[in-house]
Amino acid sequence: MTPPRSFLRDVSAPAVVAGFVTVLVGYTSSAAIVFEAARALGATERELGSWMGALGLGMAMTCIGLSLRFRAPVVTAWSTPGAAMLVTGVAGVSMPEAIGAFVVAGALAALAGFSGAFERAMSRLPAGVAAGMLAGVLLRFGLAAFSSLPADPWLVGGMLATWILGRRAFPRYAIPAVLVIGIAIAALQGGIAASAIALRVSEPQFTMPSFSWAALVGVALPLFLVTMASQNLPGAATLRAAGYTTPISPLVGWTGVTTVALAPFGGYAFNLAAITAAISMGPEAHPDPARRYTAAVAAGGFYLALGIAGATVGALFQAFPRALVVTVAGLALVTTIGNALATAMRDERERDAALVTFLVTASGVTLVGLGSAFWGLCAGAIVMVVLRAGR
Numbered sequence: 473m474t475p476p477r478s479f480l481r482d483v484s485a486p487a488v489v490a491g492f493v494t495v496l497v498g499y500t501s502s503a504a505i506v507f508e509a510a511r512a513l514g515a516t517e518r519e520l521g522s523w524m525g526a527l528g529l530g531m532a533m534t535c536i537g538l539s540l541r542f543r544a545p546v547v548t549a550w551s552t553p554g555a556a557m558l559v560t561g562v563a564g565v566s567m568p569e570a571i572g573a574f575v576v577a578g579a580l581a582a583l584a585g586f587s588g589a590f591e592r593a594m595s596r597l598p599a600g601v602a603a604g605m606l607a608g609v610l611l612r613f614g615l616a617a618f619s620s621l622p623a624d625p626w627l628v629g630g631m632l633a634t635w636i637l638g639r640r641a642f643p644r645y646a647i648p649a650v651l652v653i654g655i656a657i658a659a660l661q662g663g664i665a666a667s668a669i670a671l672r673v674s675e676p677q678f679t680m681p682s683f684s685w686a687a688l689v690g691v692a693l694p695l696f697l698v699t700m701a702s703q704n705l706p707g708a709a710t711l712r713a714a715g716y717t718t719p720i721s722p723l724v725g726w727t728g729v730t731t732v733a734l735a736p737f738g739g740y741a742f743n744l745a746a747i748t749a750a751i752s753m754g755p756e757a758h759p760d761p762a763r764r765y766t767a768a769v770a771a772g773g774f775y776l777a778l779g780i781a782g783a784t785v786g787a788l789f790q791a792f793p794r795a796l797v798v799t800v801a802g803l804a805l806v807t808t809i810g811n812a813l814a815t816a817m818r819d820e821r822e823r824d825a826a827l828v829t830f831l832v833t834a835s836g837v838t839l840v841g842l843g844s845a846f847w848g849l850c851a852g853a854i855v856m857v858v859l860r861a862g863r
Contacts, residue, residue, distance in 0.1 A: 493804050497797065502550070513566075534742060536768075536772035542723075542765075554698050569683070577693075577699070588721050605829050605848050647800070658792070680736070702846050825859065
């Protein structure tokens with residue numbers, strides 16, 4: 473029997489930095505969409521703070537609890553496509569009715585997870601197709617690290633130079649060095665608006681759920697489908713593409729339970745992360761895959777801190793220049809993108825399907841509210857079925 477691993481023995485500075493970058497990218501890339509979703513339901517400033525507090529708490533509990541339980545980098549997130557759907561899909565729905573819809577969507581996710589139905593569907597996904605999807609999802613982040621160079625050549629150029637030298641001299645600490653140099657350059661340029669940050673603790677605001685057919689059909693069901701297809705599916709595929717055999721059913725099930733518990737406070741939907749999860753799953757977090765779970769635990773700690781100070785989340789992350797955020801994220805994912813492409817192209821029998829998956833996912837196409845990751849997997853599956861028919 474393998475003895476239990478010690479978190480304090482396994483944790484390292486690069487893992488903590490990877491956890492920080494995971495949270496940084498997650499919040500800066502989609503927090504504004506969550507704000508808009510809450511305001512579409514008429515949320516007050518206190519309710520908005522409660523939403524961010526509940527979301528931070530839910531992601532902290534699931535990241536820390538599931539990562540320690542399975543000793544794998546399990547990173548969770550709020551449903552960004554779900555928030556986007558709420559911005560345009562809650563017309564005529566009251567806040568209590570929306571909360572009731574969140575509870576139902578969470579219950580459906582828990583059922584799909586614990587019943588094993590979602591994992592059975594995932595088991596049919598070829599490794600090459602999953603890796604192609606992961607590479608396509610992450611490609612735009614890798615490109616952004618270089619496309620932001622003309623906008624801020626000193627900041628981005630200094631970070632790129634640090635990364636190249638770091639990969640040669642101290643590869644494990646290359647990304648921490650990039651982050652430190654980036655913050656130093658941004659501070660010297662006056663690009664960090666620290667004076668605009670005023671810390672305020674989140675105050676939980678409970679809303680009694682109310683249930684109506686209009687909200688169940690117009691909010692709960694679309695939220696469930698979008699979250700499962702656009703978030704949990706690529707999230708589970710990312711975990712598999714990184715080489716982890718962690719059972720998916722309990723992961724999805726517990727995110728659904730967390731949604732049910734925190735929905736009355738604004739935790740509208742939790743799910744497995746894909747893009748941000750890849751940051752904690754890469755070799756930059758730790759060379760040993762068995763110790764990368766500490767990056768996800770660290771991310772949970774940062775999520776908890778931001779949940780407590782949810783009322784100031786927007787100001788906090790707006791203090792960092794966007795060029796700094798996208799460059800750190802892109803460079804942190806370079807190795808992961810390379811590994812995913814290598815896996816996608818490895819098996820000649822899966823190569824065409826994996827390449828189509830990669831291209832469709834990287835295109836960013838969105839149809840009927842579902843993102844390119846879902847359609848990339850569909851396209852790859854179709855190519856796989858057609859090419860293997862009769863063989």
